[in-house]
Amino acid sequence: MPIEGKTRREVLTEFRHAEILAAARKVFSEKGFRDATLEEIAAAAGIAKGTLYLYFENKEEIFWAAVRERLLELHARLKEVVARPGTARERLREILRVRFEMMRRDEQFKRVYFAEFGQLCGYGGPHAEEFRQLQVEAARLVAPVISQGIKDGELRPVPPLEAAMALTDLVRGTAALSFLGLHENHVDLEQFIFDLFWQGVRKGDSKGVRKGDSK
Amino acid sequence: MPIEGKTRREVLTEFRHAEILAAARKVFSEKGFRDATLEEIAAAAGIAKGTLYLYFENKEEIFWAAVRERLLELHARLKEVVARPGTARERLREILRVRFEMMRRDEQFKRVYFAEFGQLCGYGGPHAEEFRQLQVEAARLVAPVISQGIKDGELRPVPPLEAAMALTDLVRGTAALSFLGLHENHVDLEQFIFDLFWQGVRKGDSKGVRKGDSK
DNA sequence: CAGAAAAATGACCGAACAGTCATAAATTTA
DNA sequence: TAAATTTATGACTGTTCGGTCATTTTTCTG
Numbered sequence: 001m002p003i004e005g006k007t008r009r010e011v012l013t014e015f016r017h018a019e020i021l022a023a024a025r026k027v028f029s030e031k032g033f034r035d036a037t038l039e040e041i042a043a044a045a046g047i048a049k050g051t052l053y054l055y056f057e058n059k060e061e062i063f064w065a066a067v068r069e070r071l072l073e074l075h076a077r078l079k080e081v082v083a084r085p086g087t088a089r090e091r092l093r094e095i096l097r098v099r100f101e102m103m104r105r106d107e108q109f110k111r112v113y114f115a116e117f118g119q120l121c122g123y124g125g126p127h128a129e130e131f132r133q134l135q136v137e138a139a140r141l142v143a144p145v146i147s148q149g150i151k152d153g154e155l156r157p158v159p160p161l162e163a164a165m166a167l168t169d170l171v172r173g174t175a176a177l178s179f180l181g182l183h184e185n186h187v188d189l190e191q192f193i194f195d196l197f198w199q200g201v202r203k204g205d206s207k208g209v210r211k212g213d214s215k
Numbered sequence: 216m217p218i219e220g221k222t223r224r225e226v227l228t229e230f231r232h233a234e235i236l237a238a239a240r241k242v243f244s245e246k247g248f249r250d251a252t253l254e255e256i257a258a259a260a261g262i263a264k265g266t267l268y269l270y271f272e273n274k275e276e277i278f279w280a281a282v283r284e285r286l287l288e289l290h291a292r293l294k295e296v297v298a299r300p301g302t303a304r305e306r307l308r309e310i311l312r313v314r315f316e317m318m319r320r321d322e323q324f325k326r327v328y329f330a331e332f333g334q335l336c337g338y339g340g341p342h343a344e345e346f347r348q349l350q351v352e353a354a355r356l357v358a359p360v361i362s363q364g365i366k367d368g369e370l371r372p373v374p375p376l377e378a379a380m381a382l383t384d385l386v387r388g389t390a391a392l393s394f395l396g397l398h399e400n401h402v403d404l405e406q407f408i409f410d411l412f413w414q415g416v417r418k419g420d421s422k423g424v425r426k427g428d429s430k
Numbered sequence: 431c432a433g434a435a436a437a438a439t440g441a442c443c444g445a446a447c448a449g450t451c452a453t454a455a456a457t458t459t460a
Numbered sequence: 461t462a463a464a465t466t467t468a469t470g471a472c473t474g475t476t477c478g479g480t481c482a483t484t485t486t487t488c489t490g
Contacts, residue, residue, distance in 0.1 A: 009466090031338070032334060032337070032338045034249050035338070037446085037447065037448085038447080038448065038449085039447080039448095047468075047469090048468065048469045048470060049448090049449085049469085049470070050449090050450080050451085050468065050469055050470065051467080051468055051469070053449070053450080054467070054468075058448075058449075059448065059449090111337045111338075112337075114333050114336075114337055115333035115334050115336070115337030115338060116333065116334075117333055118329050118330035118331065118332055118333045118334070119247060119330050119331075119333070119334065121329070121330070121391055121394040121395060122247070122326045122329055122330030122394050123246070123247045123250070123326075123330060132394070132395050132396065135391075135395055136395050136396070136397060139395075139397070156414070158407070158410070158411065159400070159402045159407060161397060162392070162397075162400070162402055162404065162407055163411070165388060165391065165392060165395075165397070166385055166388060166408070166411055168388070169384050169385055169387065169388025169391065170381055170384055170385070170388075172384065172388075173380060173381060173383070173384025173385075173387075173388075176336055176350075176380065176384065177377070177380060179336040179337050179347070180336060180347050180350055180351050180354075180380075181347065181351070182351060182354070182376060182377075182380070185374070185377070187374045187377055189377065192373070192374060192377055193381070195373070195415075196373065196378070196381055196412075196415040196416065197411075197415065198415075199371070199414055199415045199416070199417075199419075200410075200411040200412065200413075200414045200415035201411065201414070202414075204414075204419055223488095224436085224487095224488095252476090252477065252478085253477075253478065253479085254477080254478095262438075262439090263438065263439045263440060264439085264440070264478090264479090265438070265439055265440065265479090265480080265481085266437080266438055266439070268479070268480080269436095269437065269438075273478075273479075274477095274478065274479090
């Protein structure tokens with residue numbers, strides 16, 4: 001007898017899914033994809049190894065399900081923010097806010113995103129291509145904000161896609177700071193990154209930019 | 216009978232070392248650390264697996280020897296460039312040039328540096344700490360250039376270490392562009408990155424920066 | 431060139447671990 | 461509550477691969 005369109009079974013199954021992904025995020029965060037074992041993940045989820053295979057195809061799929069969830073959420077939020085009206089400055093600020101929010105959201109998973117990013121981008125693998133597409137997509141969502149800003153005379157004529165990627169790189173880089181043990185700081189990284197980027201792309205008052213200054 | 220301080224044996228040994236590291240760079244670049252096998256590396260070097268162990272302790276050491284070589288070279292070049300006199304702008308431009316040069320130097324190994332960076336920073340492991348120290352060191356070499364620039368009134372008061380890291384992040388990010396297949400471009404990435412960073416840190420003419428502009 | 435020393439080899443070993451499956455427990459149904 | 465069905469288990473399997481070492485090949489020495 002379904003309640004709200006879901007049977008008892010379905011609800012339990014969904015919950016298990018979520019439990020497993022949560023456990024997976026925890027273990028993957030600590031060990032990385034390669035060194036995390038299914039035994040550990042199962043233990044963290046409070047189930048036996050075999051049970052994992054009732055819910056997921058294999059290790060790769062578990063990992064990917066955990067990652068995809070977060071990436072799609074990021075996209076959704078970016079889409080929303082990008083669609084809002086405002087100056088390029090305001091919208092870029094919001095984009096940055098969203099990205100930092102996602103990073104902070106589970107500090108846990110930040111490490112995975114950061115540490116596996118290079119592997120996923122750089123080498124082949126079952127889901128590498130999908131992952132790369134999601135990255136490109138994110139950049140393509142942001143690029144129009146920059147294009148528009150240029151058109152409106154608010155920004156310098158920077159290449160939009162490259163600039164969007166640069167912003168992403170800067171955000172990812174802040175993760176490196178903590179892993180490198182350079183995060184003692186009083187410095188507000190989010191604000192600093194925005195400052196740096198904004199000054200980098202904004203159109204200075206024409207008086208302020210002498211010819212040849214950027215060569 | 217030594218010639219120029221080296222016996223025939225020593226020369227041959229050195230050469231073998233170099234051969235192995237070259238082969239290792241090739242294989243690690245294609246497969247990544249985990250998926251590269253010693254059998255492959257040996258084959259690429261034209262020797263048998265066991266022979267590797269006459270020259271290196273284990274897989275980790277082979278990898279690390281290949282990486283360390285490049286990192287120390289980067290440091291040496293940075294030290295040299297940083298020591299030269301000049302405006303902050305000139306010196307930053309040189310620093311960027313050196314970093315791009317190193318990236319281009321073996322396109323091959325770029326992938327490894329890019330793809331393993333996250334793993335080395337994010338997770339533990341035999342050489343992770345040394346790797347992190349080398350990264351920090353590189354940032355500490357660059358930071359004084361920025362500090363000096365601020366002191367001289369050439370740059371805005373940005374946090375030097377964070378800014379130095381940001382520059383590094385941007386350079387690393389350009390590698391991502393090619394792996395993501397976004398490198399079609401006519402855009403000169405080195406020039407773009409410098410532009411972006413320079414505009415980001417330079418002190419605009421005081422007229423050009425209105426109060427509150429960077430908040 | 432003979433014998434000693436060094437370098438090279440690759441078959442082999444053992445550990446790690448993803449994935450399987452016969453069996454057991456839990457849950458549903460009648 | 462008994463049979464049927466779904467869910468869970470964890471011992472087991474097969475494979476991969478880093479590392480070893482007894483044996484062979486090459487190089488050196490006198």
